[in-house]
Amino acid sequence: MAYLEQILFVVAVAVTGWFVTKRVKLISRAIRLGRAEDRSANAAERLKIMLLVAFGQKKMFDNLLVGVMHFIIYAGFIIINVEILEIIMDGILGTHRLFAPYIAPVYPFLINFFEILAFGVLAVCVVFLTRRWVTKVSRLNADRHRELKQWPVKDATYILVAEIVLMFLFLSWNASDSVLRDRGIGHYGELQGIVPDFVISQFLKPMFTGLSDTALVGYERASWWLHILGIMAFAVYVTYSKHLHIALGFPNVYFSDLKPKGEMANMPEVTKEVQLMLGLTPEQTAEADPSGGNDNGEQPESIGRFGAKDVEDLRWINLMNAYSCTECGRCTAACPANITGKKLSPRKIMMDTRDRLEDIQQGWVKNGPDYKDEKSLLGDYITVEEINACTTCQACVVACPININPLDIILQLRRYKVMEESQAPGSWNAMFSNIENNMAPWKFSPSDRFNWAEQVNETK
Amino acid sequence: MADMMAAGEEPEILFWVGCAGSFDDRYKRVTIAFVRILNHVGVKFAVLGPEEACTGDPARRAGNEFLFQMQAVSNIQVLNGYNVKKIVTACPHCFNTIKNEYPELGGNYEVIHHSTFLQGLINEGRVRVEGGESFKGRKITFHDSCYLGRANKVYEAPREVLAALDADLVEMKRVRANGLCCGAGGAQYFKDAEPGNKEVNVERAQEALATGADTIAVACPFCMTMMSDGVKNQNQEDRVKVYDISELIAQGQGL
Numbered sequence: 001m002a003y004l005e006q007i008l009f010v011v012a013v014a015v016t017g018w019f020v021t022k023r024v025k026l027i028s029r030a031i032r033l034g035r036a037e038d039r040s041a042n043a044a045e046r047l048k049i050m051l052l053v054a055f056g057q058k059k060m061f062d063n064l065l066v067g068v069m070h071f072i073i074y075a076g077f078i079i080i081n082v083e084i085l086e087i088i089m090d091g092i093l094g095t096h097r098l099f100a101p102y103i104a105p106v107y108p109f110l111i112n113f114f115e116i117l118a119f120g121v122l123a124v125c126v127v128f129l130t131r132r133w134v135t136k137v138s139r140l141n142a143d144r145h146r147e148l149k150q151w152p153v154k155d156a157t158y159i160l161v162a163e164i165v166l167m168f169l170f171l172s173w174n175a176s177d178s179v180l181r182d183r184g185i186g187h188y189g190e191l192q193g194i195v196p197d198f199v200i201s202q203f204l205k206p207m208f209t210g211l212s213d214t215a216l217v218g219y220e221r222a223s224w225w226l227h228i229l230g231i232m233a234f235a236v237y238v239t240y241s242k243h244l245h246i247a248l249g250f251p252n253v254y255f256s257d258l259k260p261k262g263e264m265a266n267m268p269e270v271t272k273e274v275q276l277m278l279g280l281t282p283e284q285t286a287e288a289d290p291s292g293g294n295d296n297g298e299q300p301e302s303i304g305r306f307g308a309k310d311v312e313d314l315r316w317i318n319l320m321n322a323y324s325c326t327e328c329g330r331c332t333a334a335c336p337a338n339i340t341g342k343k344l345s346p347r348k349i350m351m352d353t354r355d356r357l358e359d360i361q362q363g364w365v366k367n368g369p370d371y372k373d374e375k376s377l378l379g380d381y382i383t384v385e386e387i388n389a390c391t392t393c394q395a396c397v398v399a400c401p402i403n404i405n406p407l408d409i410i411l412q413l414r415r416y417k418v419m420e421e422s423q424a425p426g427s428w429n430a431m432f433s434n435i436e437n438n439m440a441p442w443k444f445s446p447s448d449r450f451n452w453a454e455q456v457n458e459t460k
Numbered sequence: 461m462a463d464m465m466a467a468g469e470e471p472e473i474l475f476w477v478g479c480a481g482s483f484d485d486r487y488k489r490v491t492i493a494f495v496r497i498l499n500h501v502g503v504k505f506a507v508l509g510p511e512e513a514c515t516g517d518p519a520r521r522a523g524n525e526f527l528f529q530m531q532a533v534s535n536i537q538v539l540n541g542y543n544v545k546k547i548v549t550a551c552p553h554c555f556n557t558i559k560n561e562y563p564e565l566g567g568n569y570e571v572i573h574h575s576t577f578l579q580g581l582i583n584e585g586r587v588r589v590e591g592g593e594s595f596k597g598r599k600i601t602f603h604d605s606c607y608l609g610r611a612n613k614v615y616e617a618p619r620e621v622l623a624a625l626d627a628d629l630v631e632m633k634r635v636r637a638n639g640l641c642c643g644a645g646g647a648q649y650f651k652d653a654e655p656g657n658k659e660v661n662v663e664r665a666q667e668a669l670a671t672g673a674d675t676i677a678v679a680c681p682f683c684m685t686m687m688s689d690g691v692k693n694q695n696q697e698d699r700v701k702v703y704d705i706s707e708l709i710a711q712g713q714g715l
Contacts, residue, residue, distance in 0.1 A: 260611065263561055264561060267529075271529055274526065306525065337660070339640070341657030388651075391606070392646030394606055398610050398637050418523030424522060427651040432527055439512075440513070441518050442479065442483055442484075446513070447510050449512060452492060
């Protein structure tokens with residue numbers, strides 16, 4: 001029997017590993033669809049940002065209470081994983097609380113700490129479910145945000161409920177184990193005197209004292225298995241879910257844009273043409289463009305589209321941003337266009353980008369790795385009305401707790417619309433032609449530019 | 461600038477007036493106020509006059525990269541031709557574009573927004589707010605420009621300039637990094653807003669009016685228009701005025 005459990009456990013680990021690896025490969029291939037861009041420079045600065053924003057969750061604390069609650073789940077997730085190590089070892093070796101005899105002096109302290117965290121996680125998940133479904137925090141409310149309808153709200157709820165169940169299983173497993181230990185049954189009893197009752201689960205013991213020994217062992221085994229299988233299922237599920245941020249949040253922050261927020265990425269391929277049109281020599285070009293668009297290998301061999309129509313026109317970081325998004329909606333809550341009822345929602349821009357990537361992935365799985373459908377991000381997922389509503393105010397970029405940049409995607413889509421399809425609102429076309437002809441966005445004569453000077457010495 | 465160059469003189473700064481400062485009747489008054497302050501202090505400055513052209517910001521944000529780069533490369537040729545080193549501008553969009561986006565195209569200058577420049581003059585004691593209108597006891601609220609604030613993290617300079625007025629500076633609910641846009645950026649100024657249930661400038665003007673301030677201070681030509689229109693929309697234009705920070709300083713100096 002013991003061997004059977006061990007074999008089943010190893011099989012479960014292997015199956016989980018296989019699914020997760022498959023998903024990781026697919027997702028990393030999807031991200032690499034994006035255009036190349038070297039973001040490796042300034043490692044020290046990047047590391048610092050990652051420590052502050054990802055590990056330290058600095059931006060989450062803009063709202064202190066929510067920041068603390070999220071930190072409890074985050075710390076719980078990372079620290080309780082230490083206990084998972086023991087559980088996995090026990091599973092493979094068929095042992096029970098393998099580490100306890102070796103680290104007896106600190107073992108109770110560790111488990112107590114895990115239990116407090118588990119209880120914290122459970123409590124915060126209850127609060128988060130309440131925020132979603134009872135107090136209905138605006139940015140999380142699907143009635144107010146069409147991008148949350150159906151799957152996204154379910155996804156969020158599944159995860160919170162799963163966390164509550166997992167934490168309860170962990171705590172009740174400890175409780176049933178404590179009762180078995182008290183009764184001195186089998187290998188459970190061997191730890192009598194080494195492992196005491198734990199800080200939270202001791203209060204759950206009354207649930208189990210009435211059970212027979214067999215029923216108790218049954219519950220102990222069942223809760224142990226459900227807990228670890230739940231965690232394995234969670235590991236696979238996460239790769240399909242918005243909760244992928246627990247892994248991608250870190251690299252996503254590491255590769256943050258370090259430029260001033262106001263700076264829009266240059267298009268070196270345009271610079272070259274413009275300089276030729278203005279009669280500047282190639283030497284000047286090389287000097288004028290110290291980043292050397294053509295020399296540093298950042299540019300693709302053949303010049304693709306101007307701007308972005310689909311995900312492969314975007315940069316890889318835009319696509320990693322999309323997979324890292326947790327759909328928290330802080331961006332959308334800060335967006336002036338969204339606040340005033342326009343269709344634009346920065347969160348939807350990120351979700352659409354990920355949906356597009358997921359659809360492409362499904363195409364690969366179903367129809368072979370070179371499959372490409374006829375759809376495109378702009379048009380089939382994001383509409384022109386949405387991107388044209390953006391004021392480029394950067395509020396979404398600043399609001400994101402993990403430095404996702406929806407604005408960068410919006411601007412690349414605009415470039416495609418204007419430069420490849422020559423489609424802009426009529427008044428924008430008028431503005432363009434004014435700049436072209438009058439050197440100002442309005443129809444004024446350039447020679448009148450200095451007229452204000454006549455009034456400087458006038459008395460008011 | 462051409463005249464100074466011909467006379468063999470070198471200005472302390474180049475004042476980049478911007479299109480709004482050159483052509484928009486309301487913002488021309490800001491240009492004039494700022495120039496009066498510069499003259500009063502005795503800052504040796506130059507302007508490009510008819511040689512100045514749109515930086516290309518609205519074209520770039522609307523998606524027209526070609527037009528932007530045509531403007532940028534031409535402007536850089538002019539600026540480099542005059543060997544310009546230090547640029548001051550009253551427009552956060554020009555400020556952002558020249559400061560952050562021209563270097564990659566060969567234009568490297570020290571670029572300062574007029575709020576920071578005025579703050580410097582005040583701190584050095586070269587500008588003293590005296591001899592004009594008194595602001596004591598008056599309530600002023602400052603509206604952050606996105607391209608000054610979030611885009612370039614200039615939050616304190618305009619506030620410190622306003623502090624020199626000795627007025628009562630009251631803040632809106634959403635300020636600094638959380639400040640709400642006036643609705644003009646990203647070339648929105650040059651087209652109708654997309655369908656929605658409210659104009660952004662009305663939302664922001666209501667927030668500004670809720671502070672009870674009689675003056676809304678801005679530091680951007682587009683915020684100026686949007687906030688003024690928002691105040692009019694709320695029929696408060698007789699009670700509440702929108703001014704650029706340099707206009708307020710000039711008023712305080714009686715210039």
